[in-house]
Amino acid sequence: MNLPARLAQIAKQLPDKEAYVFVGERCTYRQLNAAVSQFADGLAQLGIRRGDHVALLLGNSPQFVIGLYGALRLGATVIPINPIYTPEEIGYILQNGDVKAVIGLDLLAPLFAEAKRRLPLLSHAIVCETPQGKEKAVPLTEEMKTFAAVLAAGSPEFTGPELADDEVAVILYTSGTTGKPKGAMLTHKNLYSNAQDIADYLGINEHDRVIAALPMFHVFCLSVALNAPLMNGGTVLIMPKFSPAQLFALAREERATIFAGVPTMYNFLYQYKEGSADDLRTLRLCISGGASMPVALLKNFEEKFNVIISEGYGLSEASPVTCFNPLDRPRKPGSIGTNIKNVINKVVNEYGEEVPVGEVGELVVRGPNVMKGYYKMPEETAIALRDGWLHTGDLARMDEDGYFYIVDRKKEMIIVGGYNVYPREVEEVLYSHPDVVEAAVIGVPDPDYGEAVRAFVVTKNPELTAEQLIAYCRERLAKYKVPTAIEFLNELPKNTTGKILRRILKEQFVASRA
Known part of the structure; x- marks a missing residue:
């Protein structure tokens, strides 16, 4: 099973259920699945083939969802990129990632034109038209196609090839804190298993309405707020960008049940004076990840808004989630929780030996979510993946109940x-x-x-x-x-x-x- 195949299943089971809501636009699972097939076929007509690399330079939008799942249905490998990266940062990933087609905002059209001159492998640019682009009269070259045109050219009956579990579905470039970004290769099995295990662990189902305010090009949002709800028939409430005022309004008006964010977001929400517990009254769960949440902030937020925050842990190389605070057992503030289903975490010393309970060591991870390796970086892959374990570079400890605590980054x-x-x-x-x-x-x-x-x-x-x-x-x-x-x-x-x-x-x- 893989993400696009599961989407097709849900579309048959719950065809009229809302798959996403975006600035008032509502899309059912039937409509989303048809659009994904159309876009996949449209890409195929451009000459994009199974195994080709397709970059996504988009913010949170329906085009991101359709572009992602459409490319995956075709069997292409998707490389999400932050659209506000500098031209140099984008250029490095396009070149290192051997990208054949780019899907991005029309505002980036000049960058695409320049990239095509420098990167012979890059053959197609598909642009998503925006009001800002029209206002600035951004010129599109003849070689560029609009997203709408590619979508319209395809057939909703397109099914795509049978995909192997170990085929690379997505390459996520890490933030590059220690040098040039590394591309973590995530397979179809990696992404599907983590999305399904997250949904199972947190009880995400067809009744949930999940706020996607984190950037979708980031693995936290990609798996927790997009893939996981879509796997079980939930509704994704897409926010173009995070805003405390807009989030409170969206949660209230759309009766959101789950919000996933990083500690800084929770801090902004907590500091926002107009926000109230009544705005978040339908939330059954808040999820925090991406960085350690200060215990004082967690307690203050929960007291003010009367909602539970489940802190978890993940990293790009693990698709990303490895731990969450459980919902059926006591939650421990300051902890990242326990192993999610099918994933094992442990704390080891410099020799790879598990340390006693309470002692600090490096957190290592094993499971079906762990990456295949870094793209074109065998030495870095060998350092990160040793004896079947992913070495995270994070210092942690485990208590007597199996709860893990991140102490800090090894390098910091x-x-x-x-x-x-x-x-x-x-x-x-x-x-x-x-x-x-x-x-x-x-x-x-x-x-x-x-x-x-x-x-x-x-x-x-x-x-x-x-x-x-x-x-x-x-x-x-x-x-x-x-x-x-x-x-x-x-x-x-x-x-x-x-x-x-x-x-x-x-x-x-x-x-x-x-």
Whole structure:
């Protein structure tokens, strides 16, 4: 079984059920499945074949869903790309990913034209027309086709080839925190199994209405808020982009039952004064992932909105989910939960040996969701996949009940005078201060201790001083963990999913001292 085949099944079982809602537009499973077949056939008529690579440079939209499932039904491999990446970043992925066709916004048409001149393998550009593009009169070349034209050319009866489980369905390029982005190859089995296991674990069914506010080109939204509900006949409430005001309105008007977001989103929702528990009264579950959620934020959000947050864990290389806090057992704030169905997590030392309960080590994962490898990167694949286990690079511990806790990224641990300091531990203390909105902690060079702890904070109290916050930390942390300096910022750097980027803060700090 695979994603497009399961969509066809659901379309037969629940043809008139709403598959998605987008800015008032409603689409049934029958209509979605027909559009997916039409688009797949339209791609085939352009010469796109099974195994060809098709890039998606789109935001949250029906075109993203139809483009994704249509390319998969044809047997092509999809490469989702953030459409606001720089031309250099997009160009690297198009070249490294051996992309044959691009599906993107008309605003990117000049970029496609330039890319076609430099990349001989790139033969087709399919553009989605937007009001902004029409307003700017973006010129389309003769070689470009519109999304609507490709869709109209296809037949809704198109079925596509039988797909093998181990064929690569999607290549997700990681954020490249350690250099150039790496393309994680996810097979049809990887994606289908994780979507189905997420749906089973969280009890997602045809009655659920799931808000997709995270970017669909990111694996968190792709699997949790798109694929998982579509596997069981749920309805996806597509938001073009995240906005607290619009999310509260959408949840209220469409009677949403599930929301998936990153901690920054929950922080924005919590800080939004006009939002109320009544807006979210139909939610049965909130899901958090993408980064560790500060316990203080989790408790404050749940108290204000009277809804449970289930924190989980995942990474692109695992399609992505490996853990969630269970719904049928006690939830542990600060934990990423327990193994989801069919997936095993464990904590190991540098020799790959499982460490005792409570000890910190690297989190490793095994299951049908684990990637095939990195595209054209055999050495990096061999480092990440060892003895059947995916090495995540995250430091974690497991308690006596089998709940896992992320301590921090291996590469972001701070060593002060030989003592290990985990940034998250310091951030948790900072977040517990009533005037702190956001916080991030990094290690900076120190002539005496090797490294020192430095914090960056966004506050809602302009009178709060660094000295006051340091004193607050001193009462709650061991001396070597206390920040030696705190800098106040208007906002912290984040990626497109809202994850705070410590590495950017570190780069900016280094540049300021150069």
